[in-house]
Amino acid sequence: MKKLEDYSEDIYKCTKCGFCQAACPVFQETGLETAVSRGKFTLLHGILSGKVDFSEKIAKYLDMCLGCKACYDFCPSGISAEEIITAARAENNKINGINFLKKFIIWCFKSNIRLKALKTALTVYKKTGLIHLTGKIAGILGRWGNLIKIFNLQLNQNIEYTKLSAVKEKKEMKVVYFPGCIGNYVNISAKNAVIMVLEKNGVEVYIPDNFSCCGISSRSAGDFDTFKKLAEKNISLIPDDIDYLLTDCASCGSAWEFYPDLFEGELKNKAFRLYEKAVNINKFLETIDVYIPENVELKQVVTYHDPCHLARFQHVSEEPRSLLRKIPGLVYREMHGADKCCGAAGTFCVVKPGISQAISASKAKNILDTDADLVSTSCSACKIGISQGLAGMNAEKQILSPVELLAKLYILEENIDFAKNELKRN
Amino acid sequence: MKTQLTNIKSNIIGELKKIAGKSNVLTEYEDRYCYAYDATAIGEDLYLPDAVILPENKHQISEILKIANENKIPVITRGAGTNLVGGCIPLKGGIILHTSKMNRIINIDKTNLQCTVEPGVSVEKLQQEVEKQGLFYPPDPASLKVSTIGGSIAQSSGGPRGFKYGTTKDYVLGLEAVLADGSIIKTGGKTVKNVTGYNLNQLLTGSEGTLGVITLATLRLIPKPEERQVLLACFESIDEAAKAVTEIISAKITPSTLDIMDKNTMQTIEKFHQTGLPTDMDAVLVLEVDGFKESVPVQAGRIMDICRASGAKNIRISRSRQEADEIWFARRSAFGAVARLNPNVLTEDAVVPLDKIPDMVREIRRITDKYSLTVCIMGHIGDGNIHPNFSLDLRDKDQAKRFEQAAEEIFNAAIFFGGTLSGEHGIGYSKSAFINKALGPKNIELMKAIKNTFDPNGILNPDKIFARN
Numbered sequence: 049m050k051k052l053e054d055y056s057e058d059i060y061k062c063t064k065c066g067f068c069q070a071a072c073p074v075f076q077e078t079g080l081e082t083a084v085s086r087g088k089f090t091l092l093h094g095i096l097s098g099k100v101d102f103s104e105k106i107a108k109y110l111d112m113c114l115g116c117k118a119c120y121d122f123c124p125s126g127i128s129a130e131e132i133i134t135a136a137r138a139e140n141n142k143i144n145g146i147n148f149l150k151k152f153i154i155w156c157f158k159s160n161i162r163l164k165a166l167k168t169a170l171t172v173y174k175k176t177g178l179i180h181l182t183g184k185i186a187g188i189l190g191r192w193g194n195l196i197k198i199f200n201l202q203l204n205q206n207i208e209y210t211k212l213s214a215v216k217e218k219k220e221m222k223v224v225y226f227p228g229c230i231g232n233y234v235n236i237s238a239k240n241a242v243i244m245v246l247e248k249n250g251v252e253v254y255i256p257d258n259f260s261c262c263g264i265s266s267r268s269a270g271d272f273d274t275f276k277k278l279a280e281k282n283i284s285l286i287p288d289d290i291d292y293l294l295t296d297c298a299s300c301g302s303a304w305e306f307y308p309d310l311f312e313g314e315l316k317n318k319a320f321r322l323y324e325k326a327v328n329i330n331k332f333l334e335t336i337d338v339y340i341p342e343n344v345e346l347k348q349v350v351t352y353h354d355p356c357h358l359a360r361f362q363h364v365s366e367e368p369r370s371l372l373r374k375i376p377g378l379v380y381r382e383m384h385g386a387d388k389c390c391g392a393a394g395t396f397c398v399v400k401p402g403i404s405q406a407i408s409a410s411k412a413k414n415i416l417d418t419d420a421d422l423v424s425t426s427c428s429a430c431k432i433g434i435s436q437g438l439a440g441m442n443a444e445k446q447i448l449s450p451v452e453l454l455a456k457l458y459i460l461e462e463n464i465d466f467a468k469n470e471l472k473r474n
Numbered sequence: 475m476k477t478q479l480t481n482i483k484s485n486i487i488g489e490l491k492k493i494a495g496k497s498n499v500l501t502e503y504e505d506r507y508c509y510a511y512d513a514t515a516i517g518e519d520l521y522l523p524d525a526v527i528l529p530e531n532k533h534q535i536s537e538i539l540k541i542a543n544e545n546k547i548p549v550i551t552r553g554a555g556t557n558l559v560g561g562c563i564p565l566k567g568g569i570i571l572h573t574s575k576m577n578r579i580i581n582i583d584k585t586n587l588q589c590t591v592e593p594g595v596s597v598e599k600l601q602q603e604v605e606k607q608g609l610f611y612p613p614d615p616a617s618l619k620v621s622t623i624g625g626s627i628a629q630s631s632g633g634p635r636g637f638k639y640g641t642t643k644d645y646v647l648g649l650e651a652v653l654a655d656g657s658i659i660k661t662g663g664k665t666v667k668n669v670t671g672y673n674l675n676q677l678l679t680g681s682e683g684t685l686g687v688i689t690l691a692t693l694r695l696i697p698k699p700e701e702r703q704v705l706l707a708c709f710e711s712i713d714e715a716a717k718a719v720t721e722i723i724s725a726k727i728t729p730s731t732l733d734i735m736d737k738n739t740m741q742t743i744e745k746f747h748q749t750g751l752p753t754d755m756d757a758v759l760v761l762e763v764d765g766f767k768e769s770v771p772v773q774a775g776r777i778m779d780i781c782r783a784s785g786a787k788n789i790r791i792s793r794s795r796q797e798a799d800e801i802w803f804a805r806r807s808a809f810g811a812v813a814r815l816n817p818n819v820l821t822e823d824a825v826v827p828l829d830k831i832p833d834m835v836r837e838i839r840r841i842t843d844k845y846s847l848t849v850c851i852m853g854h855i856g857d858g859n860i861h862p863n864f865s866l867d868l869r870d871k872d873q874a875k876r877f878e879q880a881a882e883e884i885f886n887a888a889i890f891f892g893g894t895l896s897g898e899h900g901i902g903y904s905k906s907a908f909i910n911k912a913l914g915p916k917n918i919e920l921m922k923a924i925k926n927t928f929d930p931n932g933i934l935n936p937d938k939i940f941a942r943n
């Protein structure tokens with residue numbers, strides 16, 4: 049893993065042109081030079097050249113970055129603030145220790161047991177009817193109430209796994225699907241959708257037991273030890289001879305890009321081989337010529353939010369849109385600033401709640417401006433950011449991944465087919 | 475401890491916080507450290523401000539200036555901090571007024587073709603908003619994505635479109651500004667014509683933050699041209715390119731852009747982006763024509779004929795919006811490409827009469843060879859405004875010294891050819907040492923008298939424009 053000092057030349061390369069101000073959501077909300085890459089590089093250069101102490105105040109400024117990589121495309125010198133700030137946070141953790149809130153979140157995600165407990169709690173919440181109760185009191189709780197409403201809406205829309213009948217011949221490929229911790233343990237709707245869509249298209253997928261969290265939030269907090277532990281576990285669970293490693297959550301997908309940097313020797317090689325096999329589900333479906341039923345439709349207007357980790361880290365932005373456009377009945381409407389960060393950004397929403405909410409609010413405004421019935425995005429973290437934004441604007445909208453929408457279409461089709469069969473039987 | 479405390483007394487800081495709000499007044503060392511620079515490469519020199527304030531309206535600015543004036547505290551206004559002449563560097567410490575929170579477009583008046591905006595609005599944001607209404611704000615500094623209206627008025631910025639449409643100064647109808655003593659003035663008005671007394675509007679435009687703080691601007695707009703087309707004409711020598719330019723102008727065609735890039739620039743761009751520039755050619759002209767749908771192909775056709783007759787080896791013409799963007803992408807990548815070559819870029823901004831361009835380019839090349847420096851020459855040839863971009867590493871003290879010598883010789887050459895120091899970037903701090911060469915002593919005396927009238931205590935952006943003594 050590269051250390052802060054390994055970046056000293058990159059940091060020095062910042063010409064201070066200031067172009068990053070045009071892209072940085074944190075700068076746009078705060079107007080502070082310390083919030084934008086130029087300011088941070090100046091401080092880091094000061095630290096590396098001995099003019100500034102690595103004080104706790106610096107840690108505060110380092111927290112003011114979503115890691116959204118938006119500035120990277122703007123930077124004439126081609127410097128990645130996201131990468132450098134991550135390294136700087138790791139350095140800060142050594143000197144000033146890691147922030148308590150971040151520590152707590154990382155602690156939660158680190159353990160599958162804690163994640164599973166969360167899942168059980170959610171199931172109980174839904175099954176026992178508590179969901180109806182909170183739905184009733186949500187109205188009097190203001191912004192928090194709105195969040196609960198969106199949360200409930202989400203849970204009610206969840207896709208339950210049903211075995212669908214395959215419409216294509218079984219494909220001879222070895223596919224592992226990495227659902228990520230939210231998908232695997234907390235809200236399994238997106239995961240169910242992926243499995244169902246793949247099965248429908250003749251792709252058999254294997255999900256090893258006990259996958260851990262991808263660790264991306266520990267990485268962005270600069271906690272490389274945790275990141276490494278989680279990575280090692282995930283890598284070890286995957287057989288070496290697979291053809292594809294599928295992900296749907298954007299953050300989990302980009303984690304595989306970072307894994308090889310963490311190791312040496314054979315583990316590094318394996319991590320790298322897996323990274324080369326890793327592909328986002330939206331892109332994968334494009335390559336297998338995904339089945340689209342024609343006799344059913346989803347009559348809704350949808351808009352798509354680009355997760356930073358998908359559009360800028362994995363360069364997947366056309367594929368999810370094209371999938372949405374293929375769904376019969378669904379009207380696609382592009383929002384303004386679709387690729388602007390949703391504001392959640394891992395631990396950012398907890399460490400800098402005020403700025404985070406403001407960024408989410410501007411996302412929500414762009415969503416509402418489209419008048420779409422629902423929002424689609426392919427990242428579990430973005431779903432949180434979007435919910436937070438919508439709640440702030442007192443609005444409710446379903447948030448589903450493109451694959452979840454496709455799964456809904458399949459379900460709809462099978463129900464119709466089922467009805468037809470019933471008719472025949474009579 | 476490497477921190478250095480603010481020099482402003484705590485009771486004054488307290489007053490400032492009362493005026494602008496606690497969270498808008500920053501005095502921590504780390505905060506001030508991030509306001510000690512702008513886009514100008516000044517090596518390891520460090521000029522710390524004593525406080526940074528993010529004002530939210532003119533009344534706050536007025537109150538802040540009253541206090542600063544009473545206590546003789548320097549005040550440096552800062553927009554996006556993209557100027558290339560050290561204009562925002564607090565040479566004597568003091569207060570930085572960062573206008574990032576004053577970023578509202580107050581109105582766009584379609585009938586009277588004008589708009590009123592706060593100083594912190596970015597040029598691009600304004601352009602996008604007026605274009606939605608079918609209007610056009612032409613000034614287009616390459617930094618327009620971020621540079622602010624306030625900053626671009628203070629520097630009277632220009633850009634590629636300057637040839638046909640003029641620069642920022644041609645669009646300022648009226649200004650509201652706070653003077654050093656805190657008084658708020660309005661200059662100009664809402665009319666295109668205005669000869670009522672001295673033109674204080676134009677005096678503030680290009681004043682580089684030394685006469686007042688601009689708090690509101692009324693800008694002239696024009697109808698948006700219907701269509702545009704871009705041409706890329708390649709020449710084996712700069713002389714041929716320059717000849718083509720003079721021929722185009724004498725044929726009474728007015729392209730909206732008449733830019734040039736030299737061989738080194740093209741080779742550097744191609745090193746980082748594959749844009750298909752002809753790296754074996756000595757120069758390319760980037761020309762844009764615009765206007766009514768019918769007129770654009772006519773203009774483009776005539777330009778092609780002239781370029782061919784002047785020796786152009788190859789001409790690319792955009793057939794679609796995408797092709798136009800591709801050519802512009804190549805042109806706009808120039809600065810970034812130079813920035814990737816070495817850590818520092820220093821952009822010069824000399825301007826000479828049009829017929830002296832080939833001589834000036836030759837002279838720049840001779841000087842940079844003499845000092846063994848890397849230079850990429852680009853610029854707005856139609857305006858005679860050339861930007862030699864020097865790519866260097868200022869940590870190399872010898873190289874830094876050589877650059878200084880070269881820059882001075884380039885200024886001398888520009889003046890020798892009947893030109894001047896700066897076409898659009900201004901003087902600020904980096905060129906102030908040369909201003910006496912460019913202007914006569916009487917002019918300097920007059921300018922200093924003006925400065926003194928506006929700002930008797932010399933608190934507004936001190937040690938800029940005029941040579942430090």
Ligand SMILES: Cc1cc2nc3c(=O)[nH]c(=O)nc-3n(C[C@H](O)[C@H](O)[C@H](O)COP(=O)(O)OP(=O)(O)OC[C@H]3O[C@@H](n4cnc5c(N)ncnc54)[C@H](O)[C@@H]3O)c2cc1C
Nearest residue numbers: 553554555556557561616622624625626628631632683688
């Ligand atoms: C890559 C790059 C390309 C560039 N290309 C061009 C170009 O093509 N053409 C061009 O002309 N320039 C260019 N520039 C220079 C610069 O971008 C322009 O001068 C720009 O208009 C400055 O705007 P700003 O908001 O960044 O101002 P700043 O840099 O923040 O300030 C510039 C000066 O204006 C003063 N000022 C700022 N706001 C106010 C205010 N409200 N009231 C009074 N004074 C104020 C400041 O004190 C300072 O002296 C370029 C710069 C870069 C880095």
Ligand code: SF4
Nearest residue numbers: 072113114116117119
């Ligand atoms: S990564 Fe995003 S939040 Fe961080 S500095 Fe860049 S644009 Fe700003």
Ligand code: SF4
Nearest residue numbers: 062063065066068123
């Ligand atoms: S865009 Fe890149 S080079 Fe320019 S100031 Fe920002 S980080 Fe520095």
